[in-house]
Amino acid sequence: MTTPRFSAWLGTDHAMPWHTNRNGGLVPVPSGKGLDLRASGPVIPLCGQGAIIGHLFERGAVSRRVLRLEPDRIERIVATKGASLVREFWGGYVAFLLDAQGCWHILRDPSGTLPVYWRRLAAGIALASGLEEPPFRYQDGVGIDYEALCLHLGAAHHAGAATCLAGVSELLAGEVLCLGNDGVRNTALWSPWDHVHDRRQDAQVTADDLHAVVSDVVAAWGDVFASVLLGMSGGLDSSIVAAALHRSRTRVRGVTLYWPDGEGDERAWARLAAQSAGVDLQEAAYRFSDVDLDAPVVRDTSRPQLSFHVQALAATDDVLGYPRAISPGTAATTCLV
Known part of the structure; x- marks a missing residue:
C-alpha cells in the first residue's frame, strides 16, 4: 500500500515557496482560497471549501466507503468545523476545511492514521505528513530540541504535541488546528472519555x-x-x-x-x-x-x-x-x- 501523503502551505505567498520536483508523487489538489495543497492517494474534494486526504467510511451497521460527499454533507462538515465529520464518519484521513469567515481548520482523524506535522515560518504555516521534504529538514534550519528529547526518552508514552525537533509540532489525533486572523489554536473534537460507558x-x-x-x-x-x-x-x-x-x-x-x-x-x-x-x-x-x-x-x-x-x-x-x-x-x- 502507498500511504497517502500531503504537503500544504498557508501564507502570504499563496504558492508553496519551497516546492520542487523532489515532492515526487504529490499533485496539486483544488482546495480553496489561500491554501496550496499537494497530495497523493485518495482525495475527496469539498467544492472549493477544502479537501479530505485519505480513506473515509460512513458509520453504520455495515460501514460504507466514501469516495465523494454530497453538497449538504459538505456544508454541515464545514459549518461544524469538522465535528459532524467525526460523528458521522470514521477512517484514516486529514481534512482541510475552509469556513465562511475564511479561516482554515485542519482535522486529524481520531485514529491518527496519517501524521500531521506543522511549523510556523515568517510568511505562513507549513504542514506535512512527513519530515523528509522542505521545510522540515536539517538544511531548512530544523534542529534537535534536546529538552524534549530527554523527556521523550524518559517517558515515551506521554508524547504530546511537542516533538523532538525544535519548532516542529504534531497535531494530535482527534484535534483541529484552527488558522485564522486571531492566530493559531488547537481544539479537541474527540476524546476517549466520551466513549466510556x-x-x-x-x-x-x-x-x-x-x-x-x-x-x-x-x-x-x-x-x-x-x-x-x-x-x-x-x-x-x-x-x-x-x-x-x-x-x-x-x-x-x-x-x-x-x-x-x-x-x-x-x-x-x-x-x-x-x-x-x-x-x-x-x-x-x-x-x-x-x-x-x-x-x-x-x-x-x-x-x-x-x-x-x-x-x-x-x-x-x-x-x-x-x-x-x-x-x-x-x-x-x-x-x-
Whole structure:
C-alpha cells in the first residue's frame, strides 16, 4: 500500500515557496482560497471549501466507503468545523476545511492514521505528513530540541504535541488546528472519555457490540485493498484480524517470523490460527546480520522510536518478496498491498 501523503502551505505567498520536483508523487489538489495543497492517494474534494486526504467510511451497521460527499454533507462538515465529520464518519484521513469567515481548520482523524506535522515560518504555516521534504529538514534550519528529547526518552508514552525537533509540532489525533486572523489554536473534537460507558452495562451486550464493530471495521479496511499481508503470531490480535478479514473481499496472506535460535518461535501457534482462518501462511527467519545498532531504526521521524529488531523485520522482504521500508507504522501487524 502507498500511504497517502500531503504537503500544504498557508501564507502570504499563496504558492508553496519551497516546492520542487523532489515532492515526487504529490499533485496539486483544488482546495480553496489561500491554501496550496499537494497530495497523493485518495482525495475527496469539498467544492472549493477544502479537501479530505485519505480513506473515509460512513458509520453504520455495515460501514460504507466514501469516495465523494454530497453538497449538504459538505456544508454541515464545514459549518461544524469538522465535528459532524467525526460523528458521522470514521477512517484514516486529514481534512482541510475552509469556513465562511475564511479561516482554515485542519482535522486529524481520531485514529491518527496519517501524521500531521506543522511549523510556523515568517510568511505562513507549513504542514506535512512527513519530515523528509522542505521545510522540515536539517538544511531548512530544523534542529534537535534536546529538552524534549530527554523527556521523550524518559517517558515515551506521554508524547504530546511537542516533538523532538525544535519548532516542529504534531497535531494530535482527534484535534483541529484552527488558522485564522486571531492566530493559531488547537481544539479537541474527540476524546476517549466520551466513549466510556456505564460499567453496569450488561457484559454480554458489550461483548457483542465490540465483536460487531471490530468485524465491520477490519472488513471495511480489507475491501479497500487488493490483498492483505497479515503478520501472524497465533496470538489474540492477529487471530482476530484474520477471522474478521473473512468478511472482506480481499485476498489474505499470512506471514510469521522467528529467530533461528528458537527464541520467540511462534510458528506452531501461527499455523493453527492460519489453518482455522483459511489463510495461506509463509514463514521466514529473522537474521541478526540485518540489525545495525549504529543506524537509526526510522529515518525522517519526529521522535526516536521502534526497537532495533524492526530492522530485521523489514529485511525479510527478500524472502517474502514484499519490499517494505521502515516507517513509524512498520510495527503494525497488517501490511496492506
